[in-house]
Amino acid sequence: MPSVAVFRDRDPLSARMMQQLLAGVSTRQYEASLEARPLGRRTRGSSKSAVSRTVVRRTRQRLREHLARRLDGLEVVALFMDGVVVAQQTVIVVLGITRDGGKVPLGLRLGSTENAVVCTELLQDLLARGLTLEGRVLCVIDGGKGLRKALGDVLGDAAVIQRCQLHKGRNLDALVPKARQLYVRAALRRAYRAASAAAARRQLTALATWLERNGHADAAASVREGLEENAHRAEARAAADAAAFLRDDELHRESDRDAAARHAEHQALARWRHAAAVDRARAAARR
Numbered sequence: 257m258p259s260v261a262v263f264r265d266r267d268p269l270s271a272r273m274m275q276q277l278l279a280g281v282s283t284r285q286y287e288a289s290l291e292a293r294p295l296g297r298r299t300r301g302s303s304k305s306a307v308s309r310t311v312v313r314r315t316r317q318r319l320r321e322h323l324a325r326r327l328d329g330l331e332v333v334a335l336f337m338d339g340v341v342v343a344q345q346t347v348i349v350v351l352g353i354t355r356d357g358g359k360v361p362l363g364l365r366l367g368s369t370e371n372a373v374v375c376t377e378l379l380q381d382l383l384a385r386g387l388t389l390e391g392r393v394l395c396v397i398d399g400g401k402g403l404r405k406a407l408g409d410v411l412g413d414a415a416v417i418q419r420c421q422l423h424k425g426r427n428l429d430a431l432v433p434k435a436r437q438l439y440v441r442a443a444l445r446r447a448y449r450a451a452s453a454a455a456a457r458r459q460l461t462a463l464a465t466w467l468e469r470n471g472h473a474d475a476a477a478s479v480r481e482g483l484e485e486n487a488h489r490a491e492a493r494a495a496a497d498a499a500a501f502l503r504d505d506e507l508h509r510e511s512d513r514d515a516a517a518r519h520a521e522h523q524a525l526a527r528w529r530h531a532a533a534v535d536r537a538r539a540a541a542r543r
Contacts, residue, residue, distance in 0.1 A: 273307060274314065283307040323363060328386035331355045334394040335362075337403055338420070339370040346370060348378055352387075362387065375406030383410070392416050398423040399481075421448055424478075431475035432467070440467075440475070457483060 273286065281289050287302040334353040339346045346369055350362045363382055367374035395415045397403040407415040425444060429437050440463070447459035460483055467476035 273310060277307075277311060283311070322361075324385075326386045327362065327382065328388070330360065330387060332360075332362075332387065332389060332393065334396065336396045337375070337407070338398055339367075339400070339403075348374055350378060350382065370400045370402045372402040372405040372409070375403050376409055379406055379410040389414055394418055396420050399427075427478055428475050431478060432472050436470070436472075 276286060276289055277283070283304040286304065286307045290302060330352065331354055332352040333355050336351040336353070337348070339348050341347075346367050348365045348367060348370060350364070352360045352362045354360060363378055363385075365374050365378040389411065392414050393411070393416065395407050395411070396418045397407070398420045404417060407417060421444070425441055428440050428444070432440055443459065443463045443466075447456045447463065450456040450459060460479055464476040464479040464483075467473075467479065
């Protein structure tokens, strides 16, 4: 009945259920997190199966609404596009940066890899939902060929492709000895902060030449491979409306700071456990 449907849509239990799960309560422990009920009264819809079904139904509905919403009037000046591995499956995510510096999730697609077919379908869906790109737009990717091909096919010359600094640094770290990683990272930062694209290209070329002279041909080839795409940052950085979202790669540096904090906590815990183990061993030796 329509009245029952309206009542179910306004069910406060579903909203509280989502809040509890986002706070870390598992579906198995959900019933134990409820308020105390009168003695002898049974609860309904609080078993792990009922909670799981409700969560799946509600999240599926919200996801469908989010992916079908219109994007008209959204002033996007940059796109971040990357594949995120979730449960051994690749999810292609597009994050838009607005002119005022806000971050807006625009869409996602599930695929086996970052292949051009899935990425092209995702970009075409964004345009079909009303996303308007005026002039050229900065597109930040990790260097994947599927992402680059899709951007070229859908956006053409309007896409100014920029290699992600975090991915570029990680790729070079894997190709050079640990003793030279700090030098390479510092050279990359100097190139990314150059005053012009021409200056950035010169510094990246000098870095590639240095790597070749020191016997790191693979790393030098990696630097030369994305030379133009890495230099685009300096060119876009000169634009006043781009400074808000290009400064210091805020999107990735936030995750780096969080990871560093967690690493420090783990190190402190490990030292404490080691000291406690040493104390126990000494006490046993004295006994």
